[in-house]
Amino acid sequence: MLEVEARWLRARLAELGDEELTPLLNLGSSDLEFRTVVQPWIDREVFAPLRARGTTVVHSDLKALPGVDIAADALGEEGLARLQAVGARALLCCNMLEHVTDRAALARRCAALVPSGGVLIVTVPHSYPYHPDPIDTYYRPDPQDMSRELFPELRCIRAEVVDGPTYAPELLRRPWLLVRDLRNWPGLKDSPSGTAGSRLRWLFRPYRVSCAVLRRE
Template sequence: MFEAEAIRLREILLAQGEISPLLNLGSSTGAFRVQTKPHIERELFAPLRNAGVAVFHSDLKQAEGVDLAGDILDPAVRTDLKKRGFRTLLIANMLEHVTDRAAVAAACEEIVGPGGLILATVPSSFPYHADPIDTGYRPTPKALAAGFQGSALLLAEEVDGRTYREEIAARGSTVWRELARTLGFVLIGFARPKSLRARLSRWRWYHRRYRVAIALVRVEAAIRRP
């Protein structure tokens, strides 16, 4: 999640009225949100909590900063989450990393139920980034919203981020240093093919802006999955 995305998500959520409690699905760890990418905490979750929104973070793995660990494709996990009465579900930059998007989307709808809100983001223009896989899913905002088959579209838009050139500068690095690192990955590419592919892919965005698709939907009739 880049900074402009975090800011826009905050704006969208706070404009919706009653959104508490909110489930942040695919949250990663507290260290990731606060230290690795501090703008996520600063621009999104801290303002939400200050506005009185109860935020719960969920991920596959149990770790510090993860409130609810589990796989939402597990019926028992979904049952537990449904009982908690979440009004809103945030699923940011996760759908490009799953093999069964339809099942995940349906599970999200089931968790919040009819009347619940789902705010989803997926990169629409972004380098390859395996976590642990990248399916190459890069939807338009409307295509992203259409994946939630039991829901009605409320908002669909794109947000621009940095270019890779700007990202290098923001990290305090240089083009020559990044080129040297890329060469290093080329030399060990046989051992770390995903890392090499990700490193090479970034250069295609040296002048192109990263872009993320955002879709806000309201669940009308959750589609049950086994």
């Protein structure tokens, strides 16, 4: 998750009332170390403000690791049942849709977890290098198209592309990464777009994220 993306999420969550947020289900949460150490802005910008509000947050991921409250596969019936038992009023699905082979199926499961009046917040890369975890289908949608195609039963109340930094500041901080980037140039063989793997293509153009807030009426 980009830091600018985390700040966008903080702003959108701040616009919701307490009764709209609790409990909040964070799908594809990763573990506590990732949220607080590897990408500390996730906890600082998104979850620390929610804790301060007294919001109940349930973190869910495939792997049972520290900081994961429910280890479950949302695409499986047992996993879906466990997630439905949370009774979430709001859901986060951030940077998951590009990492699954059947994003339509994942979208249907996410929508199934949204109750009447509930909110789903989705983010996915719009312009970003190939990054398998464990795969990357190179799904890079426009947020309006994503909302319309994957979540037709939900009303999109906000959709926008958020600009992040370029690769240049990171390369200045860690210049040794240039060796990796030159090795990958002109691209990774297993990248769906051929030349998408090299971050040098984002040296002077920003990373961008498609973000959407959807509600079930």
